[in-house]
Structures are given as C-alpha cells and as structure tokens.
Amino acid sequence: MGKYIKTALILASLMIVIGIILGLVYMATEKAMAKADLNAKLSAIKFVLTNPRTGKLLVSENQIPTTLAELDLKIWKSSRSGILYSDPKYPGFVLSPVYRFLGKNGEKIYVLTGFGVGFGGRVVTVAGFVQQKSGFYENAIDVTDYSNETPGMGAKINDPDIRRRFFSIPNSGFEKGLKVNKDAFLFPLPAGYLSKLSQYKKKGIVVTSDVMTGATITPRAVVNTLNAMYDFLEKEAK
Amino acid sequence: MADSRGNFSNFGIFTAGLIRQNPTFAQILGLCPTLATSTTAENALGMGLATFIVLVASNFFISMIRKLIPTEIRIPAYIAVIASFVTVIDLFMHGYTYQMWKTLGLYIPLIVVNCIIMGRAESFASKNGMFKSLLDGLGMGFGFIGAILLLGITRELFGSGTIFGYTVWAKSYEVFVFVLPPGAFLVIGFYLALFHYIGSRKKAKSTKKA
Numbered sequence: 068m069g070k071y072i073k074t075a076l077i078l079a080s081l082m083i084v085i086g087i088i089l090g091l092v093y094m095a096t097e098k099a100m101a102k103a104d105l106n107a108k109l110s111a112i113k114f115v116l117t118n119p120r121t122g123k124l125l126v127s128e129n130q131i132p133t134t135l136a137e138l139d140l141k142i143w144k145s146s147r148s149g150i151l152y153s154d155p156k157y158p159g160f161v162l163s164p165v166y167r168f169l170g171k172n173g174e175k176i177y178v179l180t181g182f183g184v185g186f187g188g189r190v191v192t193v194a195g196f197v198q199q200k201s202g203f204y205e206n207a208i209d210v211t212d213y214s215n216e217t218p219g220m221g222a223k224i225n226d227p228d229i230r231r232r233f234f235s236i237p238n239s240g241f242e243k244g245l246k247v248n249k250d251a252f253l254f255p256l257p258a259g260y261l262s263k264l265s266q267y268k269k270k271g272i273v274v275t276s277d278v279m280t281g282a283t284i285t286p287r288a289v290v291n292t293l294n295a296m297y298d299f300l301e302k303e304a305k
Numbered sequence: 306m307a308d309s310r311g312n313f314s315n316f317g318i319f320t321a322g323l324i325r326q327n328p329t330f331a332q333i334l335g336l337c338p339t340l341a342t343s344t345t346a347e348n349a350l351g352m353g354l355a356t357f358i359v360l361v362a363s364n365f366f367i368s369m370i371r372k373l374i375p376t377e378i379r380i381p382a383y384i385a386v387i388a389s390f391v392t393v394i395d396l397f398m399h400g401y402t403y404q405m406w407k408t409l410g411l412y413i414p415l416i417v418v419n420c421i422i423m424g425r426a427e428s429f430a431s432k433n434g435m436f437k438s439l440l441d442g443l444g445m446g447f448g449f450i451g452a453i454l455l456l457g458i459t460r461e462l463f464g465s466g467t468i469f470g471y472t473v474w475a476k477s478y479e480v481f482v483f484v485l486p487p488g489a490f491l492v493i494g495f496y497l498a499l500f501h502y503i504g505s506r507k508k509a510k511s512t513k514k515a
Contacts, residue, residue, distance in 0.1 A: 088393075214408070222408070
C-alpha cells in the first residue's frame, strides 16, 4: 500500500513541478503570442484593403489600425457566440467581428473573417468586400489558417500565385454561388484559359486546378467561406 | 556505439547518432513527421530544430530524475516530461516564429509521440548520467536534423526547383510528385538504399582487410 502511495506522490509531484514550469513559460510568452496573433490579423486586414492590381490602399493610411484598440473601433458587427452567419447551402461560416472601413472615395469596405471545412479542419480566410452600386465586389483575400491542410498540396492555398486566383471577384460571380472550376465542370481546362480568368470570375468560377493539382477540398473551403461572406453582406449590409 | 550500457567514450556517444545509429536512416524511427514535414527545406529545418531541442532537453532532464522515478511509472513520467518540453517549444514558436508555427501546425504537438525522443529516453537517458545523455541527445538531434534536411532539400529541389525558396532550375524541370506523399517515400527509399549500400561496402572492405 505504502509503495503505491509513494508512487502516486512522486508522479503527482512531477506533474505539479511541470505545471508550475509551464505556467511560468506561458506567462513569459503570453504577450509575444498575443502580439504575433494581432500582427498577423492586422497584416491580413491591410492586405485585403489593398488593391491587388495597383498595390495602393483602398483606404487612407491613417485608417489602418496598428493596435487592438484602434482595430476595435472599426468593428461593425459582432456576436458573443463567435459566429455571425453560417451558410445553409455551403459549409461556410462568418466569424465575429466584421470590420467596416471608409474607402478613399467614400465607399464602405467590409473586412470579414470566416472559415470553411478543409481537408484537416478549418481553413480561415480574411476577405475585403467593397460596397459598390452594383453590389459587393470582393477585392482580395488572405488565408490565415490552413495549418491542418496537407503540406505541398492544400497548404499551398496562401501562396501568392494561388491566392491571386481568388482576387477581384464582382458581385455577378457570387449571384449563383462561387465555385472552383472542377465543381463548375470546367475541367480539363480549355486552351488559353489563363487569359479568361477574369471572365470566369464574373461567371462565378475560380480556376485552381492548374495551380493546386490534386487539392480541391482546400480551395473549395475558401470558396464556401466567400459565399457565406457574400450572403451575410447581402442580408446585413444592403 | 552509444547503447544503453554507456561504456563508450563521450566522442563515440556523440558521433553514434550522426551516421552509424542515425535515427532516420539507420534506426528508421520517427518517420511520420519526417516524411510529412520535409516538403521544403525550410519546413524540414524548422521541424528538425524543434525536435532537436526537445530531444536534448528531455534526454538531460530524464537522466537527471531517473533515480527518483520508480520503474512502474517511468513511461508516463517520461511522456509528461517530453510533452512539457514540446509545449514550451510550441509556445515559443507561436510567439517568436509565427509563420513557421503556422506552417508546421499539428506536427509540433505531435513531436511528443516521436519514437526517437521516447526511444532515447527509454534506452539511453534512463540508464546513463546527465553528461552522456546530453551528448547522446546532441548526436541524435544533429543526426535527425541532417536527415530531415537532406530529405527536405531533395524534395524541394526536385519538386519545386528551389532550395530554401531560391530558384535553382526552371519550373519545367519540376517533378511534382516529390512534394506529394509518394515523393516522400521515394526519396527516403532512395536514401535508405544508398546508405545501406555504403554501409555494406564498408563492411566488406573491413572484412577483406581482416
């Protein structure tokens, strides 16, 4: 009996020591982790507020938040549950909060964070939508979490050449639901497809099969997220 | 050779993990993270360094507490120690190497179940002093970094035409399968055969001399 108690006490003591050490390490790294998370979020927001063609900001420089307090001032809608909208048609979700900025020409620009279900879990996307007279125009995206996607395949989703395929999508592209080219039966790709990428976007087709061979699930997760974002804006911001 | 008996020179213990008992190519341990994260040289180096730190620290710490831990609970105790070091690495990578932390994702927490670390804890650190265990951890760790980096460089070079992101040859020479899971098996198969061949030739030469 005494042997068992001794063993249990040794194991418990070890766990207590480990717990204290981990607590101290967490306290030491907490600020750095929060800063890294915030910096990643801020850089994603700045990225989606930049015109991908000209490289110029859609908003004035002083509107770009540099601290959490400044970012909080831009909150347009939020929810305690953490999820603002889930698309009934596609497995896409809009996360809280949604930010709103005022563009250089007075137009409203919404920055949304959302996720779709990828190969290994959540694929989190940040996207900027410009409110135009004709409807919502998707400016740019940044995929901020794809850590569970397959390295070399789905995990290439945020490579600049691939991410660009999801930029500059007009509202006509979202009206019937955005799709990846394989789901839109645009496969195999026709000759000269590269010069028609913008036309495909107008029809709601994002071509990814050439740059993400063998990985359809991850771009589909991004597309589903963008569809949910668009639906949310159509319902809440119009 | 650096085995559990610990009756070899410090130099022998350190160098064993580099080639003769290399954890990847000789002992064929911890292949899952090795194959999964060696898609690029950068990822391979990140995973190699993270595993190296955990291996060295856990070897040293387990050796330090080995006389206090009863045999019956040694495995849960070692796992707790290894998991703690992995958590420390995970927290630091989150705070200071955010992009690498994001890229390696799930594979960082999975270092806990890497057989190399548990294997060295059980077969060496639990039976030897702190200094020797530290040397063993360093040797095995460098051996692992070398192996995973070799795989990462090869796969990135043939799969993407780059090394550490720097272009080496044109896109038209890329063989995409190298960055895919089958490519990982092909590359490791090639290196295993190569090292086995070199080992056999050396053995044959030494037998002839004798």
